Amino acid sequence: MLSVKNLDKTYPTGQHALKGCSLDIKKAQIVSIFGSSGAGKSTFIRCINRLVEPSGGEVYLDDMEITGLKGKDLHKARRQMGMIFQEYNLIERLTVMENVLSGRLGYVGFFKAMFRRFPQESVDEAFSLLERVGLEGYHNQRADALSGGQRQRVGIVRALIQHPKILLVDEPTSGLDPKTAMIIMQLIGDLAKEKGIPAIINIHDVKLGQEYADRIIGMTDGEIVFDGAPSEVTAETLTMIYGEEDWSKTIRKIEDEEE
Amino acid sequence: MTEITATMWKRFSRKQSLERFGIEFVLLMLFLWATRSIDIYWPFVADAPSQAADLLNRMTPPNFTFLKDIVPSMIETINIATLSTIFAVILSFPLAVLNARNTTPHYIVQMAARFIIVTSRSVNELVWGLIFVVFFGPGVVAGVAALTMRSLGFMAKLVSEAIEEIDHGQVEAIRATGANGAKVFTYGVLPQILPIIIGTSIFRWDINIRQSSVIGLVGAGGIGILLTSSMNLFRWQNVSMILISIFFVVLAGEYVSAIVRKKLI
Numbered sequence: 001m002l003s004v005k006n007l008d009k010t011y012p013t014g015q016h017a018l019k020g021c022s023l024d025i026k027k028a029q030i031v032s033i034f035g036s037s038g039a040g041k042s043t044f045i046r047c048i049n050r051l052v053e054p055s056g057g058e059v060y061l062d063d064m065e066i067t068g069l070k071g072k073d074l075h076k077a078r079r080q081m082g083m084i085f086q087e088y089n090l091i092e093r094l095t096v097m098e099n100v101l102s103g104r105l106g107y108v109g110f111f112k113a114m115f116r117r118f119p120q121e122s123v124d125e126a127f128s129l130l131e132r133v134g135l136e137g138y139h140n141q142r143a144d145a146l147s148g149g150q151r152q153r154v155g156i157v158r159a160l161i162q163h164p165k166i167l168l169v170d171e172p173t174s175g176l177d178p179k180t181a182m183i184i185m186q187l188i189g190d191l192a193k194e195k196g197i198p199a200i201i202n203i204h205d206v207k208l209g210q211e212y213a214d215r216i217i218g219m220t221d222g223e224i225v226f227d228g229a230p231s232e233v234t235a236e237t238l239t240m241i242y243g244e245e246d247w248s249k250t251i252r253k254i255e256d257e258e259e
Numbered sequence: 260m261t262e263i264t265a266t267m268w269k270r271f272s273r274k275q276s277l278e279r280f281g282i283e284f285v286l287l288m289l290f291l292w293a294t295r296s297i298d299i300y301w302p303f304v305a306d307a308p309s310q311a312a313d314l315l316n317r318m319t320p321p322n323f324t325f326l327k328d329i330v331p332s333m334i335e336t337i338n339i340a341t342l343s344t345i346f347a348v349i350l351s352f353p354l355a356v357l358n359a360r361n362t363t364p365h366y367i368v369q370m371a372a373r374f375i376i377v378t379s380r381s382v383n384e385l386v387w388g389l390i391f392v393v394f395f396g397p398g399v400v401a402g403v404a405a406l407t408m409r410s411l412g413f414m415a416k417l418v419s420e421a422i423e424e425i426d427h428g429q430v431e432a433i434r435a436t437g438a439n440g441a442k443v444f445t446y447g448v449l450p451q452i453l454p455i456i457i458g459t460s461i462f463r464w465d466i467n468i469r470q471s472s473v474i475g476l477v478g479a480g481g482i483g484i485l486l487t488s489s490m491n492l493f494r495w496q497n498v499s500m501i502l503i504s505i506f507f508v509v510l511a512g513e514y515v516s517a518i519v520r521k522k523l524i
Contacts, residue, residue, distance in 0.1 A: 051431055072439075079437030089432035093450040102446050106437025113438075114445050155432075162436060 001025050001062065001198055002048070002166055008056035009043050009222075017043040019222040020057065025166075025198045030189050032209035033202045034226075034241050035219035041202040044219070045168040048200075049081045050074060061165060079106030082159030084188065086171035088151040090143040090158075097139040099154050100126045103161040122161065129157045133187060149180035153187070160191060167192055167199035174204060181205065185212045206238065318499035325497045328485065329504050336481035337508065339399060339474075340467035343406030348460050350407070351414035358415060359422035362448070372415070379412025384470050388479035402480035406470055410463050421455035422448065457523050461516045468512040472505045 002025040009018040017040045025031060035041045046052035048059050050066060059066040066077050082103070090099045101118045108118060130136055133153040143151060152172060159167060169188060173181035185201075189212040192199040203209040210216065210230045218226030218241035226237050235247035271279065356362045358372035387405035395401045430447035438446065475483015482501060489497040 049435055051435060075437040075439055077437070078435060081435070083432070083435040085428060085432055087428055089426075089428040091429050091433070091446060091450050092426075093453070094446075102433060102438075103436050105433065105442045105446060110439075110441050110445075113442050158432075158436070168435075 001027070002200075003060040004048065004057070005059075006057040007044065007047055007054055007059065009040075009047055009052065010055045017222050018047065018054070018057075021219075021222070021224050022057075023217065023224065023227075025200070028193065028196045028198050029214040030192060030212055031198065031200045031215045031217060032213035032230075033200060033217045033219055034206060034209060034238075035202075036242050037204075039219040039241075040222040041219055042170055043222075045083075045170055045200055045202060048168055049078050049083060051083075075106055079162050080165045082162045082164035082167045084152070084155050084159050084167065084169040084172050086174055088148070088155045090151055090154055092142075092144040094143060095139065096130070096135065096141050096143060096146070096154050097123075097126060099143050100130065100139075100157050100161055103158040106162065125161055126157070129160055130154075132191075133157055148176050149184060152176065152184050156184075156188060156191065160195065164197060166197055167201075169199055169201040171202050171204065173208060181208060188212075206233075314495065317495040320496065321500040321503055322494075322496040323500065325500045326504070329482065329501060332482045332485045333504055333508055335399060336471045336475075336483075337468060337512075339402045339406060339471040339481050340464060340512075343403045343410060343471070344460060344464040344467050346403070346407040347410035347414050347463065348456070351411050351418060352456075354411065354415040355418035355422060356444075358419040361425075361427075362422055362444070372419075376412040376415045376419075379408055380416065382409070384409040384474055385477055388474040388477040392478045397478035397480075397484075399480035401478070402471060402474050405474055405479050406467050409470070410467060413466075414459055414463060417459045418452060418456055421452045425451040454523075458520060461520050461523075465512050465516045469509050472508070 002023070004021060004023040007018050007021045010016050021040075021044060023031075033041050033044065043052055047054040047057075048066065050059075050069075054067060057067065061077065061080060064077060066074075069077050091102065094102075098116065101116070101122060104118055104122045105113055107122075112118065127136075127139070130139060133156060135150060135153055135157075138146070138150070143154065146154065155172075167188070172188060173184055176184060185203075185208050188199060188201065201209065201213070210233060213230050216226065216228060216230050216233055217224055218237060220241055225240055226233075228237075238247040239245065354372050354375060357364070357368050358376060360369070363369040363372070384405050387408045388401060391401035391404040391408075395404065425448055429451065430443060433443045433447035471480075472482045472486075475481040475485070476487050478484065482505060486498065486501050489495075489501060
């Protein structure tokens with residue numbers, strides 16, 4: 001489904017953010033990427049839909065090479081990848097419905113988009129997705145009137161209405177309280193499974209990331225240092241990813257929950 | 260080595276004190292030089308209070324019957340302000356986009372836009388009025404053109420600053436949906452700057468009401484024409500009536516713009 005080969009990124013500042021990262025996702029699975037701030041997680045998923053231009057390497061979505069696409073072709077490729085953001089990145093002054101339908105911008109013409117003339121089936125789908133995430137009745141609320149958890153639900157719906165082949169998720173729970181964070185992770189996991197698409201989730205929270213993932217990727221200093229099942233994550237793995245620390249407590253809690 | 264010494268504290272070091280004294284001295288010199296160079300004729304200054312009293316005397320009571328001439332002229336004044344604001348808003352928008360660091364297509368285009376903005380802002384509306392009276396002849400058209408030219412740079416500068424300060428995350432989210440440049444702009448940028456555009460437009464309209472009552476002094480239409488002719492004919496009671504009318508129109512303009520601003524933003 002997704003194949004990333006030797007992805008490399010050096011920023012104009014000289015910062016070498018990605019050092020030849022490769023990743024293959026062959027089935028619809030939830031992939032959590034662990035790594036400390038600055039490890040290159042954000043750069044990695046932004047290089048996949050080319051919000052950040054990679055300096056080297058290749059990205060394939062199914063059989064289409066994303067790297068090397070230009071203009072219209074790149075826009076068409078981007079609409080097949082739904083993205084969910086750390087600070088939700090909703091258009092604050094627009095309504096929930098406008099925010100959701102902005103996920104269809106890659107499919108409608110400019111004037112239709114400008115005058116909010118979206119096809120009825122998109123509107124229907126928007127309503128049913130909003131209901132699915134528990135936001136029925138909120139469609140005419142302005143985004144800046146919502147709570148963090150509600151905003152992220154809108155963010156999720158905006159990504160899903162693109163009919164993506166993959167979800168790229170960047171720190172979806174930072175800034176949310178623990179309970180809301182769990183609900184949001186659950187929702188992303190469930191919806192990805194329902195739609196039968198893989199999701200790549202950058203996440204700080206080791207426990208959350210482990211709980212909802214089928215596969216864990218560890219990144220340190222722009223390199224992928226771990227790739228395995230959540231059950232394979234040990235204190236040594238976390239030390240390798242994040243550096244020396246007493247991880248026994250974090251790990252024991254996970255084992256407790258498994259019992 | 261446990262010797263205890265009192266620690267002296269002064270707000271400024273000796274060097275800083277000297278610098279500050281130097282600056283104060285220079286300012287004093289500038290003041291003295293300026294007052295000497297403007298060549299004040301003191302008998303006129305001494306005469307000013309009695310002259311003011313005399314003028315005030317000739318201005319009262321205001322000629323209320325003159326209102327029938329003032330009202331049409333005042334309506335013209337307000338229309339000049341409204342029209343020039345509308346034109347300025349429309350023309351300044353592309354200029355603002357081309358001038359903003361994050362939306363300009365090229366550095367050279369940005370420099371060109373900046374040149375227009377600076378030109379517009381650096382020339383006073385009375386001077387623009389003089390120029391356009393030559394182009395269009397005396398009247399309303401020259402007034403609208405003058406105020407449009409002056410408002411253009413003001414609007415463009417403030418709006419382009421707003422564009423530069425938008426939240427980039429929202430733009431990124433729209434890019435990620437596969438939207439092209441135009442759609443990214445209308446969804447990611449425009450909603451963020453719209454309140455600034457509306458607010459600045461209302462503010463500029465408010466300013467233009469005031470300015471359009473003055474540009475008639477150079478023949479560019481509006482109440483100012485009536486004002487100059489009344490002054491030239493020494494009809495001081497008419498002049499005071501005009502000044503009172505301008506005061507109330509400006510007051511009304513501020514009131515209206517405050518209401519509109521509250522409603523729209």
